Amino acid sequence: MTAATASSPAAAAPSREGGTGIARRLHDVWAMTRRNLVHISREPTQLSDVTVQPMLFTALFVYIFGGGIPIPGGTYKDYVLAGLLALNLVTSTMGTGVGVSTDLHEGIIDRFRTLPMWRASVLVGRSLADLATFCLCALIVGLTGLVVGWRPDAGLGPVASGFVLVLFFAYSLTWIAICVGLNSKSPESAASTGFIVLFPLAFISNAMIPTQHMPGWLRVVADWNPVSAVAAGTRHLWGNPNPSAAIDVWPMQHPVLAAVAWSAFILAVAAPFAAWLFRRRTTE
């Protein structure tokens, strides 16, 4: 053989296994997730989305709207916390789109494309790192809620399930955000597109206010909005007041199932689409 192999004995030479096995894919995903977590630790101000904002929103909604909105069978703060959790997590996914778009404009993406790695780990790694920040966000919303007087009326299992339900939905939404980021010319346009999509999604729902008070057509949209199913499902699991249970629409009658189905559906459609967009975007 040649000097190259002779000079790198097997003991010292790193092994360079092929790039398709499941173990290798998990390994690549983990490396990319850590990279994105380091990014977050370098620019902690970016974390204000999932730290300061939830505290602010929770305090504002509870103290400003709390007195003015009557909730049948309970208090507004018990009602609104599930909605605030959904609202905060849904709007946080905007950061995912911006991050993906930023990555595409960095030279490092060309480096990744010449490595024998699983390409999609660039996207999966980002989604998982963002999921970690979502968990932090959920924790902060929960703690702030407890401080302002929110109390779940259920066991530890159902309460935890409520958090998981919202986190699963937010995770599925990150894949839509990734698609937005991959389709955007710049991080700024990803942010503005995200804003246009996410804010109506978060607010035309029962997250902040029961839909019973909305005008007819808007109410139909709100009752079928996945965010409503997620918020209602979480209220149901937490044993908090859930006025939507009185609405005779399938997702409001089966909010937990509807929330899981919506999340699974979004994930099943958006993730392959994101992979396709990524391939298209990185072909020249």
Added chain:
Amino acid sequence: MRGAHLGGPAIVRTDRPPRSSDVVNPALKVGDMIEVEALTKRYGKTQALAGVDFSVPAGTLLGLLGPNGAGKTTAVRVLTTLALPEGGRASVAGIDVVRHPAQVRRYIGVAAQDATLDRLLTGRQNLVLVGELSGIGRQPARARATELLEQFELTDAADRVVNGYSGGMRRRLDVAASLMARPPVLFLDEPTTGLDPASRQRVHEAVRQLLAEGVTVLLTTQYLDEADALADRVVVIDKGRVVADDTPRELKEASRGARLEVTLTAPSADAVATVVPLVSGPVQVSDGGRRLGAGVDPVPGLATSIVRALDRAGIAVDNVEVRQPSLDDVFFALTGGHLGDEIPNGPASGHCAGEALEGVRA
């Protein structure tokens, strides 16, 4: 050597032998690690590659030379699976880059022209990430990163964020990153552009060491002395076409005649007219009229004739030099003497092309 490994590439890492899934081109000429045939590629209206052919034998360095926009980077992008060609064929380690890009990526290391680094990670984290994503494992990646940081004198900056690195440091880190997985085929796209002389020397040393280890290298450069110093073979491309493909020595010999450089004591209006009958081709004037340069046939006694002619015209001479052509003389002859806006004065000072280019850039 080749047959022993399923007809695989000449250089195969023992730790990751080719498998039956490896796709090897049986028509591969023995020893050619990089093969490019009639390659074409268009970006919008620009014909970046207009039918390029070259090959790089295993364990050698090919210098790909050309002015800005000649198509050097496009050729590298096609070979490193970043860009798809329109026509022609390209293979690395005997594997077609269009049909089996994932296989090709297991053999290559790339230092691209724009530093491909993560600005928010430290130098060390960048290297370890590249190593891990190359599949060499975390612990080996860490050890290799430490080794390369030391080799490229980045140890002191290893744990600082790349955002704060100087251009030269990023460039060195990029070259280091390309070496993380000890690839048998290395692509270096203008690896020393913007480096100070000491850093360039360090990169040159690293490249020589790799060649000694049997690594095959494709290096693009605008520095002719760099190609002269490192390349076994030089391919000059211009406007997407190969205009020369030879060893540095043969290229220099193929260039017509020698070069005359005259330095006058003071500028003189008659100097050019006096020299013209004795030289072939036009006379270039520089340094405010003090320096004359021209292509000449190296006949015996030429320098004496020049001095006598100038003396008869009453022009005092400080220095006369007749020398063999350097690679940059060849380069300018081949590419029609233009190098974009980089060399406004043409081949003014031939004997240190790299410095001249750097000077213009700076």
